[in-house]
Amino acid sequence: MIQVEGLTKIFHDKKRGKIVAVNNLQFNCQKGQVFGLLGPNGAGKTTTLRILATMILPTKGEIMVNGLNIVKHAAKVRRQIGFLSSETGLYDRFTPRETIRFFGRINGMEDKIIEKRMAEIFQNLDMEDFQDVRVNKLSTGMKQKLSIARSIIHDPSVLILDEPTVGLDIITARTVIEYVKSFRDQGKCIIYSTHIMQEAEKLCDMIAIIHQGNLIAQGTLKELKKNSPFDDLEEIFFELINQGEN
Amino acid sequence: MSWKNIKLIFIKELLGTIRDRRTIIAMIIIPLIFYPLLFAGIGYFSKLGSIKSEEAASKVIIDGVEFAPQLVNYLREYEKIEILIIEDDSHAKLQNGDIQAILVIPPDFKYKIEQGEPNKLILKYDATEAKSRIAKQRIDQVIEKYKSEILFQKLSRLDLKEEFLTPLILQEENIATAKKMTGAFLATLLPYLIIILIFTGAMHTAVDITAGEKERGTIATLLVSQISRLEIVLGKCFAVMLISFTSMVLGLFGLTLAFLSGTSIAGGIEGLQFGISINSIFLFFLVLFPLVGLASAVLVMVGIYARNIREASSYIIPIYMLTIFLGIISISQGMELTGKMFLIPVLNSSFVFKELLMGKIYWNHIITTFSANIIIAGIALFGATRLFNKEEVLFRS
Numbered sequence: 076m077i078q079v080e081g082l083t084k085i086f087h088d089k090k091r092g093k094i095v096a097v098n099n100l101q102f103n104c105q106k107g108q109v110f111g112l113l114g115p116n117g118a119g120k121t122t123t124l125r126i127l128a129t130m131i132l133p134t135k136g137e138i139m140v141n142g143l144n145i146v147k148h149a150a151k152v153r154r155q156i157g158f159l160s161s162e163t164g165l166y167d168r169f170t171p172r173e174t175i176r177f178f179g180r181i182n183g184m185e186d187k188i189i190e191k192r193m194a195e196i197f198q199n200l201d202m203e204d205f206q207d208v209r210v211n212k213l214s215t216g217m218k219q220k221l222s223i224a225r226s227i228i229h230d231p232s233v234l235i236l237d238e239p240t241v242g243l244d245i246i247t248a249r250t251v252i253e254y255v256k257s258f259r260d261q262g263k264c265i266i267y268s269t270h271i272m273q274e275a276e277k278l279c280d281m282i283a284i285i286h287q288g289n290l291i292a293q294g295t296l297k298e299l300k301k302n303s304p305f306d307d308l309e310e311i312f313f314e315l316i317n318q319g320e321n
Numbered sequence: 322m323s324w325k326n327i328k329l330i331f332i333k334e335l336l337g338t339i340r341d342r343r344t345i346i347a348m349i350i351i352p353l354i355f356y357p358l359l360f361a362g363i364g365y366f367s368k369l370g371s372i373k374s375e376e377a378a379s380k381v382i383i384d385g386v387e388f389a390p391q392l393v394n395y396l397r398e399y400e401k402i403e404i405l406i407i408e409d410d411s412h413a414k415l416q417n418g419d420i421q422a423i424l425v426i427p428p429d430f431k432y433k434i435e436q437g438e439p440n441k442l443i444l445k446y447d448a449t450e451a452k453s454r455i456a457k458q459r460i461d462q463v464i465e466k467y468k469s470e471i472l473f474q475k476l477s478r479l480d481l482k483e484e485f486l487t488p489l490i491l492q493e494e495n496i497a498t499a500k501k502m503t504g505a506f507l508a509t510l511l512p513y514l515i516i517i518l519i520f521t522g523a524m525h526t527a528v529d530i531t532a533g534e535k536e537r538g539t540i541a542t543l544l545v546s547q548i549s550r551l552e553i554v555l556g557k558c559f560a561v562m563l564i565s566f567t568s569m570v571l572g573l574f575g576l577t578l579a580f581l582s583g584t585s586i587a588g589g590i591e592g593l594q595f596g597i598s599i600n601s602i603f604l605f606f607l608v609l610f611p612l613v614g615l616a617s618a619v620l621v622m623v624g625i626y627a628r629n630i631r632e633a634s635s636y637i638i639p640i641y642m643l644t645i646f647l648g649i650i651s652i653s654q655g656m657e658l659t660g661k662m663f664l665i666p667v668l669n670s671s672f673v674f675k676e677l678l679m680g681k682i683y684w685n686h687i688i689t690t691f692s693a694n695i696i697i698a699g700i701a702l703f704g705a706t707r708l709f710n711k712e713e714v715l716f717r718s
């Protein structure tokens with residue numbers, strides 16, 4: 076479970092000066108739920124998720140993952156999260172099996188357990204045919220499966236997915252979404268960022284709309300629709316943004 | 322800090338590097354195959370060339386054959402000189418390489434010799450042509466012979482002995498042993514080669530596993546794991562150290578092969594005798610390892626700081642130039658370092674290498690060099706870890 080309270084992140088950029096990338100965010104994400112962070116480019120999605128994944132520190136705010144403060148117990152928190160984004164690359168010169176072994180080991184797993192889980196995951200994701208082919212010879216779809224496998228090898232209870240379908244063809248993107256659903260059904264807590272309305276509509280149990288670092292609406296799709304004259308997430312989204320700017 | 326985690330990163334980087342075709346080409350194919358073949362080829366063709374120009378007889382035109390019949394006879398007797406008749410365009414022929422030299426004998430040649438006056442012959446040749454240079458040497462020999470003959474005749478006419486001409490003889494004795502000569506020979510070149518090979522060996526890998534990892538976006542996945550950032554930096558740095566050391570060893574081995582294959586074809590070298598003591602070898606490595614560590618740590622730090630591989634390369638060029646500069650200073654003759662100058666990294670190691678190769682052990686130099694380089698390497702590692710903790714460095718776009 077993820078609890079975010081008063082999360083703020085300020086960058087100091089030489090050229091642009093002070094940038095409030097995330098401003099006073101507040102949300103919770105439960106087990107067995109896909110929590111969607113919806114917002115256009117530059118809204119602050121990646122920054123939020125990097126903070127949740129302990130890659131960067133928050134300027135302000137308190138964030139708990141499964142009851143652990145992510146700043147004070149970063150190492151313990153990392154053990155419980157899997158992170159995947161469109162930018163997390165793979166090592167070209169390793170095979171899927173080597174990749175997964177490496178990530179299992181750096182997550183402190185024992186070899187015997189790694190092998191067992193790897194076999195299961197490869198079977199589930201239908202990866203056995205290419206498990207010994209070097210990554211640079213794999214198709215985009217195969218690579219994305221490997222990325223997913225990489226992020227769940229240590230059986231994290233929390234998945235942090237930052238626009239995992241960006242740059243994928245529709246078939247691969249659909250597969251990714253199917254897997255996200257199945258992880259939800261396994262009871263994982265999933266936080267999923269996207270700028271694509273249809274994706275949020277199809278996948279997310281809860282949606283938080285952020286714009287320029289601010290949370291402008293939050294709720295289930297139903298709740299969002301109830302509070303708006305519109306019936307379509309896209310319309311709701313633009314209405315909220317316009318309101319915010321006025 | 323756990324060695325297990327450092328080892329995980331270390332092995333991952335080594336495996337990745339070994340599987341990179343560019344590394345294999347740079348580390349193995351170029352030094353072990355390309356250099357020896359290149360040198361052997363150069364040796365072979367230069368030998369082929371010199372055999373050819375030495376086998377052929379030199380074509381020489383003598384202007385004024387009739388004025389010095391005796392000298393001309395000597396020249397005729399010389400097997401590999403062929404005397405041609407003078408023609409109007411003999412100059413053009415020399416320029417075209419049809420003939421190799423023109424010897425001009427003045428009309429008063431005989432008269433001057435009899436009078437004991439200085440006599441002048443003119444030899445025209447082309448110093449840029451190997452064949453022409455050989456013709457000059459041959460004619461020189463004959464003229465030397467003729468000259469001493471004239472001298473002896475004059476001496477005997479005056480009733481003087483041959484020794485009259487050499488009242489003083491300076492006999493030189495080189496007390497340097499073959500071992501020392503070899504050491505001195507190596508000392509002029511080896512330190513420079515070692516430094517360059519260490520840096521070039523470390524460069525590619527250091528950039529590839531730092532800036533390259535940023536560029537490919539794999540770094541984020543390392544950060545969300547149980548490995549600390551210090552462990553990541555150390556694992557990477559050790560991997561670069563091993564690659565750098567290995568490429569230096571392979572590079573030296575290849576250059577030795579190249580040198581031997583080149584010279585054995587071209588005629589061989591004599592009197593090479595290695596005489597470096599076990600102690601010196603031990604000290605050599607004691608100084609070498611901090612240098613390898615220093616190069617790796619600095620390059621890893623730069624690689625972590627850079628946004629991408631291209632930026633890293635542009636930062637490394639000045640560092641590389643500086644290294645070459647320090648290397649060149651160290652091989653220039655007559656340069657001496659004083660106490661405090663052994664604190665200057667790279668330069669200090671190369672001077673200690675030089676001293677050790679010459680069979681000299683100065684403890685203060687060794688200790689200063691060792692500590693200075695270790696400390697700077699440590700600072701660079703610390704800096705690299707600090708950079709790795711900075712979000713604005715890790716996630717710059």
Ligand SMILES: Nc1ncnc2c1ncn2[C@@H]1O[C@H](COP(=O)(O)OP(=O)(O)O)[C@@H](O)[C@H]1O
Pocket residue numbers: 086087088094095096114115116117118119120121122123712713716717718
């Ligand atoms: N390391 C950084 N330094 C300075 N500014 C940053 C940094 N990372 C992100 N930003 C800025 O913060 C804002 C939010 O970016 P980001 O979180 O990447 O948005 P999103 O993922 O929603 O597109 C943008 O204005 C971006 O330029």
Ligand SMILES: [Mg+2]
Pocket residue numbers: 120121122238
């Ligand atoms: Mg983003």
